[in-house]
Amino acid sequence: MxxxxxxxxxxxxxxxxxxxxxxxxxxxxxxxxxxxxxxxxxxxxxxxxxxxxxxxxxxxxxxxxxxxxxxxxxxxxxxxxxxxxxxxxxxxxxxxxxxxxxxxxxxxxxxxxxxxxxxxxxxxxxxxxxxxxxxxVPNSVESLESVLVAVRGTVGIGRNTRLVAGLFAGTDIGVTLYHILGEGEPEDDAETLLNGVRSELVERGMEPGAIDVLVETPSEQTPIDAIAELGETHDAVVMGETDPSVTTFVFGMPSEQVAERFLGPVLVVQRERTDADEESEE
Amino acid sequence: MDDTEPSDGSGPSPAGPEPDPSPGGVEVSDALGDIVDADTGEGELERTIGLVGGLAIGIGTMIGAGIFVFPGLAAENAGPAAALSFAIGAVVALLVALPTSELATAMPRSGGGYFFISRGLGTGPGAIVGLGLWLGLVFAAAFYLVGLGSYAGQVFLEAGIALPVNPAVPLGVAFGIGLTVLSLFGTENTASLQNGIVIVLLVILTLFLSYGSLDALGVFGSESVPERFFPPGGALPVLQTAALVFTSYLGFAQVATVAGDIKEPSRNLPLAMVGSVIVVGVFYVVTIFVATSAFGSARLGEFGETAMVEVAREFAGFPGALAIVIAGLLATFSSANASILSASRAVYAVSRDGLIPEAASRLNLKYGTPHVALGLAGGPIVVLSATGQVELLAEVASFLHLVMYGLICVALIQLRRERPDWYTPTFRCPAGFAVAGVGGLASFALIAFMQPASIAIGFVVMALSYAWYRYYATGVDLKGEF
CATH class of the missing domain: 3.40.50.620 (HUPs)
Known part of the structure; x- marks a missing residue:
């Protein structure tokens, strides 16, 4: 083909x-x-x-x-x-x-x-x-109004925003940018991060009013559980691959675990692939 | 290729082969390096087996017989010169593996030798080889199962449980039924398991053979006095033994039967086939050397199929014996399993071409397995393993494979002379005519050294295959057809 x-x-x-x-x-x-x-x-x-x-x-x-x-x-x-x-x-x-x-x-x-x-x-x-x-991860959802976007850090932000803005700019769908604080990470930094993402989304054509921002301090839960649980109040989840250096696999990864618990559609943002990656996998 | 759609050829295409406008989808020769086959309009085929997987199939299929079943029988017939018999087998196998590699890179499709011969030489030889390959693998699997039964019986012996009858045959039959059922319903992918088994085997064998070799050379204790190298009968028993143990080298062709699944076939197919023959050949020769240094040939012969267990016990006591029993179970199990699966693929290959009814290759949607083909493999395997005739089973398996190997060499010569347009192998066998010529002659010559009964059964199978072709499939023309 x-x-x-x-x-x-x-x-x-x-x-x-x-x-x-x-x-x-x-x-x-x-x-x-x-x-x-x-x-x-x-x-x-x-x-x-x-x-x-x-x-x-x-x-x-x-x-x-x-x-x-x-x-x-x-x-x-x-x-x-x-x-x-x-x-x-x-x-x-x-x-x-x-x-x-x-x-x-x-x-x-x-x-x-x-x-x-x-x-x-x-x-x-x-x-x-x-x-x-x-x-x-093609799970079903009844209606689509809000999407949870998990933001881990600055790495891969460009691809993340390209996806979110590309899919949802000009639609009625609202997004919530979500970040869980790392150990010793000041809340201010996290808000700066998310606001940066938001303004990039707006630049790419999204309505500012359609974007919420949410920072949480880590609880007993693992980030996976936190995302899956919060996802239940939304209709779909956007998240990144985790630790691409270890594996490039989509399933059997945190994203898969989220998809299993959340039961709705999950979009897993892929890091950029290079030719070197491909060769190393041979 | 006659590409009538200019728009199709423009622009770089990361997916490799361009769709071919002709119906049926001709495979484009320069697509071999690509990961995926040409899409014939009904989907692509993922190639999932790499070099390691290919080597594991070859080694895993072969090593079970040569090391864990034959040493006792071979030493009894040929003495220490049985090492030479194994070396002869390795040379013949290599002479065939090289032409097979060339053909496989020109036609990296499931079906292996059958596919090459039916396309290169025509339907008649193809039918003999295709049906012969199915039955050859059936005989081989039955042979491995009896070996597996012998090792399972050894477990009872080691545990001190006395059984009233020799359990090898009943256990072999039970394993045959179990493996067939497993292959019908087991949807777990077994490739990684196979790789693991082969690695464990190679580690155990390397340790054991290194220790055994050092011991035999006198590094520990006294050097063993070598018995006369050649048996009383001279070269004849050595050649007869070479014909008997050739079953130990049938596995490299199994790599070709899954050629459709091998990634980068032009590189990995030749490496996997030649590499696995060399690896197992070295292991076999060293094994015979170690075994005949530990015991006299006559003693080894008395131990029968599980002679290596006694050799290991001699070197390392009970732990050594236990390690070899476990290794023997794993090796004969993986050989038997691989042969059952290959036999079912052979059935598929001939059914796809209309040489037997299409129903034989139907897949069960729920399990994704070819239940009829697996039944056609598993049924006769169970019956044959019930006979318990180890040497006969091995020789008939070798006979049918050797016929195929000889014809593979003929096909290579034929194709190189005819040079059809579609024949563009990416691996070229060095000194092709000479290697194929010698390989073909050696394959047919080896048959002459078998027992008359094996030769008779082999010819009957060939004759029946040809008669079936005349009866059922005279209208099928496969030569040069993709």
């Missing part, structure tokens, strides 16, 4: 068979017509399980450029080729259906279908390929 970060009509995946996904999603060939740059969000779905997209996800990603990854995990004893032969058609048509749903709410969509023995390898590879800003 031909890949590009800005999908254009003549580069439609050959598999789509004329599906009008990209035409309706892209308001023209001229990229400058799209006010904030569309953040690229990777949405991994176990395509053969479940009959529809998780509720709320199309609204959440209405302003995104979605890389919709349909995957199917097979045990080692099965050749992936074998599964593709048997399930490929069905999976592809389901995936295209999901893509249409996303397109109808405004997203631009590229689809990829992968049969794999290891979903993590696949997700990680596609994060690199598309330089994805974030990966969605």
């Amino acid at each position: 031909t890949l590009t970060h800005t999908p254009t009509t003549d580069e439609q995946p050959t598999t789509d068979g004329g599906r009008p996904t990209d035409e309706s999603g892209t308001s023209g060939r001229d990229d400058s017509e799209r006010p904030p740059e569309r953040p690229t969000v990777l949405v991994p779905l176990e395509v053969l399980e479940g009959d529809s997209l998780p509720a709320g996800v199309p609204d959440l990603l209405a302003n995104a450029h979605v890389v919709l990854l349909g995957y199917h995990v097979l045990p080692d004893q099965t050749a992936t080729e074998q599964a593709r032969e048997q399930f490929g058609d069905k999976a592809m048509s389901k995936l295209n259906g999901f893509a249409d749903t996303l397109t109808e709410t405004g997203a631009t969509v590229e689809t990829r279908l992968v049969f794999t023995h290891d979903e993590q390898t696949t997700i990680d590879r596609l994060i690199y390929e598309y330089d994805s800003l974030a990966v969605l």
Whole structure:
């Protein structure tokens, strides 16, 4: 499948068979017509399980450029080729259906279908390929009004704000910037940090009134528990990868643990991938 | 490639292969270095096995037999020169591994030798090899299972529990049923387990063989008096033993059967195949050297399949024996398991091409496993392991594989002479014609040294495979088809 970060009509995946996904999603060939740059969000779905997209996800990603990854995990004893032969058609048509749903709410969509023995390898590879800003843990949510944005520190703030502003500027969705104080970290510094993030969001087109700021002192809880618990009063969570030097994996990480407890959609902001990273993983 | 859509070829594409406009999706040759296969319109295939995983498959499949089942049998037949028999096997395996690597990088698809031969030489030879590979792996798995049963029986012996009958065969059958069920319903990925088993095995064996070698050379205590190197019969028993123990080298081809899963196939396939043959070859030769220094060949022969346990007991007492029993269980288990899975992949490969009914490769959606193919592998394996005929099982397995290896070499020569457009291997076998020529001749020659019964069964299997092809699949033309 031909890949590009800005999908254009003549580069439609050959598999789509004329599906009008990209035409309706892209308001023209001229990229400058799209006010904030569309953040690229990777949405991994176990395509053969479940009959529809998780509720709320199309609204959440209405302003995104979605890389919709349909995957199917097979045990080692099965050749992936074998599964593709048997399930490929069905999976592809389901995936295209999901893509249409996303397109109808405004997203631009590229689809990829992968049969794999290891979903993590696949997700990680596609994060690199598309330089994805974030990966969605696709849980469902009923309505989307407020989003909790966990801010850990200054690292990766640029990507974080690009994602949040890109997704939510010009919508009715409000965001709450949330920081848990580190040991010995003065509250003033934290507020400066969050206010900096806020003004950057405003610069990128968000309404100042749509942004709340919340600093908490650490309690008995781990930050993971705190985020998951506070998340319950919101509809979705945006958080960063943790300790990228240790692992680049999305799942099985704090973000995954939050997603398990919070049960709503979680956007995991990815650090920037470099070629050196990729080689070190070989 | 005839690319009729200019827009498709423009712009850098991080995903590798461009979609091919022709139906069926031809694999583009320059895409080999890429991680993912061409998308045929029904999704991509993730390659998930790296070099370490490939080596683990090769070594894990092979090491079970050569070290833990054969030393006693081999020494009985050929004396200390059994080391030479293993060395001969390693050389033949290497001569075949190099051409196999070239073919695998040209056709990195599941199915291994069957795929190369059916595409290179046509449907008839392909059918013989494809069905032969399935049954060859069935025989090999049954052989490993009897070995596994012997080691499991040894556990009872070590624990001092006396059993009224030799438990090797019943336990082997039980393991065969268990492994088949496990492969049907086990959806946990076992790759990392396999890697772990191989590492543990290599550590135990390296310690044991280092100590044993030093002891045999007289570093500890007195140097053992070597018995006459060649057996009374001269070179003939050595060659006959080489034919018998060749089963110990069947694993490198298993790497080719999962070629579709190997990352960077042009680099990792040759390294994994050649590397695993060299590693196990060295271990085998040293093992025979150590074993025949510890005991006379006749004594070793009496110990049978679990001779290495007695060798270890001689060097290190009960802990040594225990370590080798555990290692033997792990090794024969992983060999048997790998063979069952490969046999099911062989069934898939021939069914995909229409040589047997398509139903044989149906997947169960819930478990994602090919239940019919696994049944076609597991059923006969259990029946054969019930016979308990270790040497016969091993030789028939070797026979069927050697036929495939010989034809792989022929396919390489054929393809190099024909040079079809699609044949663009990224690894080229050095001195290709010579290596393939000698490798092919050596493979067929080794068959001649087997017992008449094994040869007869092997030919019957080949004849039945060919008859099946004439009956069921005459219309299928696979030559050069991707």
